[in-house]
Amino acid sequence: MDLSVINPDKTASALKTEYVPMANQNLSSAKTAKNDEFYTQLHDIQVEVNAYLEYDPDVFRGKTVLLPCDDPEWSNFTKFFAQKFQTFGLKKLISTSYAPESKKYKYGYQPSLFETNDPQFDEGKTQTHGKIFVLERDKSGDGRIDYQDIEWSYLEGDGDFRSKEVCKLRDEADIIITNPPFSLFREFVGWIIAAKKKFLIIGNINAITYREVFPYLQKNKIWLGATGFVSDMVFGVPKGTIVKPSDKAKAERLGYVGNFTRLGNSCWFTNLEHGRRHQALPLMNKAENLKFSRHKDIKGKMDYERYDNFEAIDVPYVDAIPSDYEGIMGVPITFLDKYCPEQFEIVWRGGDIEWCEKECDFYTPPSKEKAEYYKKQDKTWRIQNPYILDDDGNARVVYQRIFIRKKQ
Numbered sequence: 001m002d003l004s005v006i007n008p009d010k011t012a013s014a015l016k017t018e019y020v021p022m023a024n025q026n027l028s029s030a031k032t033a034k035n036d037e038f039y040t041q042l043h044d045i046q047v048e049v050n051a052y053l054e055y056d057p058d059v060f061r062g063k064t065v066l067l068p069c070d071d072p073e074w075s076n077f078t079k080f081f082a083q084k085f086q087t088f089g090l091k092k093l094i095s096t097s098y099a100p101e102s103k104k105y106k107y108g109y110q111p112s113l114f115e116t117n118d119p120q121f122d123e124g125k126t127q128t129h130g131k132i133f134v135l136e137r138d139k140s141g142d143g144r145i146d147y148q149d150i151e152w153s154y155l156e157g158d159g160d161f162r163s164k165e166v167c168k169l170r171d172e173a174d175i176i177i178t179n180p181p182f183s184l185f186r187e188f189v190g191w192i193i194a195a196k197k198k199f200l201i202i203g204n205i206n207a208i209t210y211r212e213v214f215p216y217l218q219k220n221k222i223w224l225g226a227t228g229f230v231s232d233m234v235f236g237v238p239k240g241t242i243v244k245p246s247d248k249a250k251a252e253r254l255g256y257v258g259n260f261t262r263l264g265n266s267c268w269f270t271n272l273e274h275g276r277r278h279q280a281l282p283l284m285n286k287a288e289n290l291k292f293s294r295h296k297d298i299k300g301k302m303d304y305e306r307y308d309n310f311e312a313i314d315v316p317y318v319d320a321i322p323s324d325y326e327g328i329m330g331v332p333i334t335f336l337d338k339y340c341p342e343q344f345e346i347v348w349r350g351g352d353i354e355w356c357e358k359e360c361d362f363y364t365p366p367s368k369e370k371a372e373y374y375k376k377q378d379k380t381w382r383i384q385n386p387y388i389l390d391d392d393g394n395a396r397v398v399y400q401r402i403f404i405r406k407k408q
């Protein structure tokens with residue numbers, strides 16, 4: 001069997017799975033369909049995984065790693081972990097793919113030579129069934145376990161992560177690693193958490209505020225990965241995908257020419273330990289910030305602005321958090337990238353009406369008349385979002401905020 005198709009030394013373009021440009025009439029439907037086809041680059045996987053290994057060189061030793069929602073024939077996740085199987089001391093590597101027919105975004109998938117040349121190839125299944133790739137033994141007998149030893153077969157179903165057979169693989173695994181479909185991110189997180197598994201997954205920064213995610217971040221059961229989300233991630237896309245010119249240009253500037261796009265708002269979510277999250281943020285105290293801050297809306301001010309509906313100060317920049325402030329502070333969601341649980345505690349987030357009404361003891365809603373007035377001024381105004389009153393009594397809603405407090 002020719003397994004060179006998943007040889008990690010080959011570039012994506014040299015791989016045998018071909019992405020055929022879609023017919024023009026499909027392009028417009030691709031625009032409207034929620035596209036989940038974004039393929040993670042080897043460099044991003046390497047940099048992220050290295051942080052966990054630096055913290056604990058045995059993090060993968062003796063472990064079964066599952067890579068669901070993948071395309072094992074050419075996925076960089078599969079290539080990376082198969083190549084490092086022995087170095088990491090893995091017990092078993094399993095990857096599963098989703099059937100081309102089931103994908104929302106149809107890009108004219110054609111089976112690879114790897115598949116069609118294999119006696120197992122089944123024309124009736126190639127479009128409608130997912131595949132499973134397993135690596136656990138030295139099948140080739142060359143004295144080492146690597147991608148040459150991967151064994152594959154069709155799944156019984158389409159490879160949906162929610163299917164019984166993939167759930168069974170999840171239950172068998174110790175660690176789940178992937179870039180799941182963005183459109184099903186909430187469900188995917190729930191799927192992992194239900195099985196109490198260790199994981200490392202890519203998601204959108206805005207997922208921080210999801211009901212299914214935020215409570216775990218607040219309780220330090222989930223945290224952001226080691227690669228900060230300030231660094232733009234670039235993803236491969238099927239040939240013919242409509243990519244925003246500015247994202248394509250950005251990907252090109254980062255050295256990815258061809259079928260790539262940059263998604264500036266992606267980051268890793270995990271419950272695997274990486275030491276970086278315990279490094280306290282170096283911060284100035286309040287007086288120093290007001291005197292020396294590099295931000296002109298802080299430097300030279302008498303004090304930080306206060307919200308009208310929350311008893312808290314507004315800190316619009318993470319590097320402007322005053323180190324000596326004892327009360328509650330509203331900070332941008334990018335704070336989570338620098339969050340050290342020994343330095344701060346996360347109280348909750350703005351924008352959650354249920355929490356405001358039932359649990360928050362530092363929330364005071366405006367009167368009904370005032371609320372109507374603010375709403376007329378700004379349609380985006382919401383009673384549960386932190387806002388600041390200007391000198392003329394107009395409400396200015398601030399962008400998404402997380403409430404934090406200094407650890408004693």
Ligand SMILES: C[S@@+](CC[C@H](N)C(=O)[O-])C[C@H]1O[C@@H](n2cnc3c(N)ncnc32)[C@H](O)[C@@H]1O
Nearest residue numbers: 036038039040069070098103160161179180181
């Ligand atoms: C964001 S892509 C990432 C692919 C690969 N993990 C990577 O990082 O390169 C997510 C993949 O999940 C597939 N997918 C979509 N819905 C799925 C589902 N319900 N179950 C399993 N996979 C699904 C998509 O077709 C897509 O190929």
